[in-house]
Every structure is written in C-alpha cells, then in structure tokens.
Amino acid sequence: MSNHEIKIMDSIMDRIRDDKVKMKPRWYFVLGSIAMIVGFICAVIISIFFVSLISFSLRSHGPMGAVRYQELIDSFPWWALAIAVFGILIGSLILKKYDFSYKKNFIGIIIFVIFAIIISGFLIDILGFDNFWLKRGFMNKYNDQNHVQTVKMHGLGKNNINN
Amino acid sequence: MDEIKNFSDEQLADYVRHQDKEAYFEIVQRYQNKLLRYVSTITNDEAKAADIVQNVFLKAYINLNSFNHKKKFSTWIYRITHNETINELVKYKNETPLLENMDFRGGDDLETDFSKKEIKEKVKKCLISLPFKYSEPISLFFLEEKSYEEISDIMRLPVNTVGTRINRGKKLMKKICQTMK
Numbered sequence: 001m002s003n004h005e006i007k008i009m010d011s012i013m014d015r016i017r018d019d020k021v022k023m024k025p026r027w028y029f030v031l032g033s034i035a036m037i038v039g040f041i042c043a044v045i046i047s048i049f050f051v052s053l054i055s056f057s058l059r060s061h062g063p064m065g066a067v068r069y070q071e072l073i074d075s076f077p078w079w080a081l082a083i084a085v086f087g088i089l090i091g092s093l094i095l096k097k098y099d100f101s102y103k104k105n106f107i108g109i110i111i112f113v114i115f116a117i118i119i120s121g122f123l124i125d126i127l128g129f130d131n132f133w134l135k136r137g138f139m140n141k142y143n144d145q146n147h148v149q150t151v152k153m154h155g156l157g158k159n160n161i162n163n
Numbered sequence: 164m165d166e167i168k169n170f171s172d173e174q175l176a177d178y179v180r181h182q183d184k185e186a187y188f189e190i191v192q193r194y195q196n197k198l199l200r201y202v203s204t205i206t207n208d209e210a211k212a213a214d215i216v217q218n219v220f221l222k223a224y225i226n227l228n229s230f231n232h233k234k235k236f237s238t239w240i241y242r243i244t245h246n247e248t249i250n251e252l253v254k255y256k257n258e259t260p261l262l263e264n265m266d267f268r269g270g271d272d273l274e275t276d277f278s279k280k281e282i283k284e285k286v287k288k289c290l291i292s293l294p295f296k297y298s299e300p301i302s303l304f305f306l307e308e309k310s311y312e313e314i315s316d317i318m319r320l321p322v323n324t325v326g327t328r329i330n331r332g333k334k335l336m337k338k339i340c341q342t343m344k
Contacts, residue, residue, distance in 0.1 A: 008199075008213060009191050012220045016184055021221055023180070026228040 032094030039087020042080040044117060049077060051121020172236035180227055191220055194237075197307060198244050204302045205248055207291045215251050219244045241309070241317045245299070252295065289340045297332030300325050 015021045053072055167175060167186050172193065179186045195216060202212035223230075223243055230239050290298050303309045303317065311329075315322045 008195050008217045008220065009188070011217055012191055012224070013185075013188055015221065016187055016224060021225055023184075023227050024225055024229070029226075029229045 028094065032091050034091075035087045036091025036095060037087075039084050039089075039091055042084035042087060044113065045077060045080045046084060047117040048121045048124060049080075051118055052125045055122050055125040173232045173234075176227060176230055176236050177232050179224075187224055190223075194240055195220070198240070201241070201302055201307055202244060202248050204290045204306065205295065205299055206251070211251065211255075215247050216244070219247050222247065235313070237309075238313050238316045241303070241307070241313075242319075245317050289336045292339045293332055293336055297328055297335055300328045301332040301336065304329055 056072060057069060167178060167189050170178060170189075172190070175186060175189055175193075179190065198216045198219060199209075199212055202215045203209055206212050206215070219240065223240055226243075230236065290302055293301065300314050300318065303314045304311075309317070311322050311325050314320075314325045318325065320328075
C-alpha cells in the first residue's frame with residue numbers, strides 16, 4: 001500500500017468508528033423520491049389543465065364560451081400547483097445533492113411526458129371531460145350557483161315565465 | 164470477518180448497511196487503488212487525487228442507503244468519483260489543462276493498429292495530454308476495463324457518444340503520442 005492509500009484508509013475508518021460520519025437513513029432517500037414523484041404528478045396535472053385551457057380558448061365557441069372559459073380558470077387546481085412546487089423543490093434538494101442514481105434516459109422521459117401532456121390536454125378538451133369534471137366534480141356546487149346567477153341575469157327564472 | 168472477503172461488492176454494501184459498518188474497510192481496500200489510478204490519470208496530481216478519493220469514500224458511506232443493491236456497486240462508486248472529480252476540476256479549472264477544443268480528424272480504423280494491451284501502456288503515458296472529455300472514457304475503458312455500457316452509466320452519456328469519444332480519443336492520442344516520440 002502506498003502512503004496515500006494508507007492515509008485514506010485510516011482517515012475514513014477513524015471517522016466511521018468515531019461516528020464523525022453517519023449513514024443517512026433509508027427513509028431520507030425514500031422521502032426524496034416520493035416528494036419528487038408526487039410533485040411531478042401534480043406538475044403533469046397542471047400542465048394538462050393548461051393545455052386543455054389553451055385548446056378550449058383556441059376553439060370558436062358560442063355565447064356561453066366566456067362563462068365556461070371563466071369557469072375553467074376559476075377551477076384552476078391551486079393545490080396541485082402548491083404540491084408540485086413543494087414536492088419538486090424538496091425532492092430535488094434531497095436527491096440532486098446526492099445525485100448518484102443510475103443513468104436514466106431523461107431525454108426520452110421528457111419527450112414522452114411532453115407528448116402525453118399535450119395529447120391528454122387536447123383529448124380532455126375534445127372529448128368534453130372538462131365539462132364532465134365541472135358538472136360532476138367539486139365544481140358542481142359552484143356551477144349550480146353560477147347557473148342561478150345566469151338565470152337571474154337573463155330573467156329566465158320560473159317566476160318570470162309565470163309573470 | 165474473513166467471510167466478507169468472499170462477498171460480492173453488492174453483498175458487502177448490504178452487509179455494511181445492516182450488519183457491521185466496520186466492514187466498510189473491505190470496500191475501501193477493494194476500490195482505493197482503482198479509484199486513485201482513475202482520478203490520478205484525470206487530474207495528473209496524486210495528492211489531489213488522494214483527497215478526491217477520500218471524499219468519495221466518505222460520500223459513498225454517508226449515502227450508502229441510496230445504493231440499489233440490484234445494480235452494480237462499481238458503477239455507483241465510479242459515478243460518485245466522476246462527480247467529485249468534475250467538481251474538483253471546476254474548482255481548480257485554471258490549474259488543470261483542459262484542452263476541450265483540441266481535436267484531430269483521422270480516417271484510419273485504429274482498432275486494427277492497436278491491441279488492447281499495447282494501448283494500455285501507451286494510454287498511461289499519453290492520457291495526461293488528452294482533453295478531459297476524451298481522457299476520462301479512455302481511462303475507464305482501457306485502464307479500468309469498464310464496458311461502454313458501464314462508462315455510459317458513470318458519465319451519464321449515451322453509449323454511442325461514449326464510443327465516439329473513445330474512438331476520437333484514440334486517434335487524438337496517437338497523434339499526441341507520435342509527437343511526443
């Protein structure tokens with residue numbers, strides 16, 4: 001063994017024995033991975049929402065278009081944005097600093113994700129899933145209120161018909 | 164303690180994680196020579212290489228739980244070494260001769276000119292003069308005897324790029340070695 005090798009061995013083993021260096025627990029890396037995955041999923045949700053919104057705004061739409069457009073904007077998933085930002089931030093802080101993971105085809109993954117987002121965004125808009133979501137989902141209550149307001153605005157209420 | 168000598172690197176890493184941290188001694192013993200040689204050929208400075216390798220072993224120990232024992236331990240530790248060496252080179256960029264823009268074109272297939280053994284000796288002498296982007300894959304391929312796939316994992320480059328760099332590096336090295344004679 002050369003002097004350098006002996007020095008390295010002694011220095012490392014002394015620090016390990018004296019507990020000057022400690023192994024990071026397994027949960028630390030698991031947490032980083034989970035935060036990253038959850039953040040990434042939320043980022044995808046937001047991206048799909050945006051693509052759907054853009055697709056809708058590009059299409060010609062009737063007199064209710066502005067109302068529906070406003071509904072879509074009002075239903076922006078802020079929770080997803082918050083989770084995406086925190087998840088990716090925490091995940092990259094934990095994982096990027098100790099980025100010893102194995103090679104992944106990042107370009108392939110990115111291309112796949114971009115295509116998946118664009119296609120699903122357009123599909124959601126074309127197939128009318130956004131309508132379904134607005135009517136059936138947590139926006140149902142909001143829609144009912146909105147509908148009542150619209151009816152009042154245009155004077156189409158039951159009372160008006162009777163009168 | 165003698166039983167660990169028969170362990171594979173991956174088994175040994177698992178053993179250190181779950182059973183006996185003292186067994187890390189064996190990992191250091193198995194890799195310090197290889198890593199010192201690898202880093203020395205890149206930095207051309209043994210003392211600096213020793214510092215880098217020491218940091219590598221410490222980081223590897225601290226992050227041993229992030230190692231996936233289903234993968235190759237050697238690739239993992241070489242990846243850490245690659246990162247650590249790059250960081251050091253960036254820190255001391257002005258001191259290290261990084262001849263990134265230097266390139267030569269050569270039409271011959273040098274695979275026929277050099278056998279692997281012959282190259283191994285020449286590599287040691289000429290490697291220092293090569294630009295870093297060529298010296299690293301050549302060092303990994305000829306001195307550390309890593310496959311293209313492993314080098315691709317360590318350097319995070321596509322396998323084709325690794326092949327191209329090794330081929331260009333060989334041509335470049337031939338030119339440099341010839342001018343050295």
